[in-house]
Amino acid sequence: xxxxxxxxxxxxxxxxxxxxxxxxxxxxxxxxxxxxxxxxxxxxxxxxxxxxxxxxxxxxxxxxxxxxxxxxxxxxxxxxxxxxxxxxxxxxxxxxxxxxxxxxxxxxxxxxxxxxxxxxxxxxxxxxxxxxxxxxxxxxxxxxxxxxxxxxxxxxxxxxxxxxxxxxxxxxxxxxxxxxxxxxxxxxxxxxxxxxxxxxxxxxxxxxxxxxxxxxxxxxxxxxxxxxxxxxxxxxxxxxxxxxxxxxxxxxx
Amino acid sequence: xxxxxxxxxxxxxxxxxxxxxxxxxxxxxxxxxxxxxxxxxxxxxxxxxxxxxxxxxxxxxxxxxxxxxxxxxxxxxxxxxxxxxxxxxxxxxxxxxxxxxxxxxxxxxxxxxxxxxxxxxxxxxxxxxxxxxxxxxxxxxxxxxxxxxxxxxxxxxxxxxxxxxxxxxxxxxxxxxxxxxxxxxxxxxxxxxxxxxxxxxxxxxxxxxxxxxxxxxxxxxxxxxxxxxxxxxxxxxxxxxxxxxxxxxxxxxxxxxxxxxxxxxxxxxxxxxxxxxxxxxxxxxxxxxxxxxxxxxx
Numbered sequence: 001x002x003x004x005x006x007x008x009x010x011x012x013x014x015x016x017x018x019x020x021x022x023x024x025x026x027x028x029x030x031x032x033x034x035x036x037x038x039x040x041x042x043x044x045x046x047x048x049x050x051x052x053x054x055x056x057x058x059x060x061x062x063x064x065x066x067x068x069x070x071x072x073x074x075x076x077x078x079x080x081x082x083x084x085x086x087x088x089x090x091x092x093x094x095x096x097x098x099x100x101x102x103x104x105x106x107x108x109x110x111x112x113x114x115x116x117x118x119x120x121x122x123x124x125x126x127x128x129x130x131x132x133x134x135x136x137x138x139x140x141x142x143x144x145x146x147x148x149x150x151x152x153x154x155x156x157x158x159x160x161x162x163x164x165x166x167x168x169x170x171x172x173x174x175x176x177x178x179x180x181x182x183x184x185x186x187x188x189x190x191x192x193x194x195x196x197x198x199x200x201x202x203x204x205x206x207x208x209x210x211x212x213x214x215x216x217x218x219x220x221x222x223x224x225x226x227x228x229x230x231x232x233x234x235x236x237x238x239x240x241x242x243x244x245x246x247x248x249x250x251x252x253x
Numbered sequence: 254x255x256x257x258x259x260x261x262x263x264x265x266x267x268x269x270x271x272x273x274x275x276x277x278x279x280x281x282x283x284x285x286x287x288x289x290x291x292x293x294x295x296x297x298x299x300x301x302x303x304x305x306x307x308x309x310x311x312x313x314x315x316x317x318x319x320x321x322x323x324x325x326x327x328x329x330x331x332x333x334x335x336x337x338x339x340x341x342x343x344x345x346x347x348x349x350x351x352x353x354x355x356x357x358x359x360x361x362x363x364x365x366x367x368x369x370x371x372x373x374x375x376x377x378x379x380x381x382x383x384x385x386x387x388x389x390x391x392x393x394x395x396x397x398x399x400x401x402x403x404x405x406x407x408x409x410x411x412x413x414x415x416x417x418x419x420x421x422x423x424x425x426x427x428x429x430x431x432x433x434x435x436x437x438x439x440x441x442x443x444x445x446x447x448x449x450x451x452x453x454x455x456x457x458x459x460x461x462x463x464x465x466x467x468x469x470x471x472x473x474x475x476x477x478x479x480x481x482x483x484x485x486x487x488x489x490x491x492x493x494x495x496x497x498x499x500x501x502x503x504x505x506x507x508x509x510x511x512x513x514x515x516x517x518x519x520x521x522x523x524x525x526x527x528x529x530x531x532x533x534x535x536x537x538x539x540x541x542x543x544x545x546x547x548x549x550x551x
Contacts, residue, residue, distance in 0.1 A: 010344065014343035096339040097335060098339050098341060104303050104305070104328050106324075108324045109324060
């Protein structure tokens with residue numbers, strides 16, 4: 001498995017996927033505090049046209065929360081870019097037939113699945129931490145992070161949401177033949193669950209709840225409210241991995 | 254000892270029956286030709302041997318161990334060269350061989366020495382570029398090196414020569430012949446001259462069944478006596494002969510074909526008596542090609 005992990009790593013570096021993703025997550029990390037810093041200036045520029053429209057701008061209060069709000073808005077596009085760039089991680093190998101030499105050499109399919117999963121979960125974790133860390137650093141420098149409640153817990157929830165969507169990506173990668181199917185499957189399921197979570201009664205039970213990081217920070221919600229969502233996500237992740245293993249074992253080439 | 258045995262192997266994809274009943278075995282240290290038209294099911298049969306496809310019914314044994322679908326233990330005896338070998342384009346040949354070697358559990362210094370040896374054998378020792386820019390022939394040669402890396406007991410090649418130019422084909426056949434000393438080779442093809450060049454035994458796959466199998470000599474003997482072509486100098490002589498011997502077949506205005514060779518002495522006698530000038534009398538070569546055509550017309 002070490003050899004396959006090494007190959008996956010080489011693929012990340014040499015195809016430029018790692019560079020693109022690191023750049024995207026660094027930019028997102030910097031954008032959050034930058035946008036917060038720029039808000040008063042933007043409001044000033046726009047105040048003339050806004051007052052023309054009958055709106056009066058007052059002094060805007062800028063603090064770490066403004067930046068964290070941006071963080072929770074921007075992390076979703078980041079996650080989508082991550083999923084998009086990794087959607088062909090399996091399917092490109094099926095299409096080109098590059099896994100066949102590995103399998104016919106006796107590398108077990110579970111090891112291939114494990115290597116790819118480790119890299120996907122690991123890279124999401126690293127990229128997410130990078131983005132979080134940059135925002136955290138700037139926020140601490142410009143303002144004060146103490147204003148935000150449940151800071152780390154909220155961040156961990158969003159991270160878990162990313163892990164859940166990644167497990168969906170892995171599941172659909174072991175079922176489908178093309179990256180389009182993978183994206184449709186992953187996007188469709190995530191979207192479906194998101195729509196379900198719009199029903200207030202279901203909201204607490206679904207992984208989409210984990211994306212409500214702001215409510216935790218503003219202390220409108222307490223961590224206990226997320227326990228069911230976390231448990232459900234955990235079960236779904238395990239289920240996805242179990243199903244992926246079964247499907248990947250059965251895949252015909 | 255038999256390196257590979259298929260007994261009554263069958264495969265269907267849904268309603269479509271691709272292989273009906275395939276049985277043959279490959280003895281150790283032979284080059285075995287697996288012949289069939291395009292779409293006869295050669296690749297399907299090979300993928301079943303490799304455990305990449307399920308077997309609908311029947312058994313396959315490699316080195317005395319049954320093949321099972323998915324993670325088959327028999328694959329550690331096998332080196333496989335797919336019809337269009339694909340590699341990771343961002344690796345160099347040496348890196349790719351190292352990757353293959355590490356997967357097979359080879360030791361680092363062994364991978365190094367074996368890679369150097371094989372890259373020299375296939376003529377890629379000077380290539381330090383990434384595989385991205387490789388031609389089809391270069392990929393095919395790297396494929397052979399990859400397949401031979403861990404000294405497999407059975408080398409399976411799927412139409413290794415069909416995409417190559419004559420020089421490349423010759424080279425590849427030489428490599429396969431050289432490999433025979435170390436391993437058993439099963440290779441599929443529809444190019445019969447390749448089979449005649451390097452195979453010891455062969456099997457014809459037709460309509461999902463083995464239509465013909467045996468050593469090359471046995472198969473040649475199976476053919477009826479070869480026909481004889483007689484070409485006269487003047488077309489009118491050929492006409493006259495045809496009238497005397499109605500069993501002859503006219504293939505051209507001065508060419509006759511004699512299928513029943515027992516009649517040859519009588520025919521020659523007649524030609525001598527009448528002093529017909531003859532351009533040539535020729536016995537047709539018993540080519541596998543004819544046999545192939547006979548099999549598929551049956």
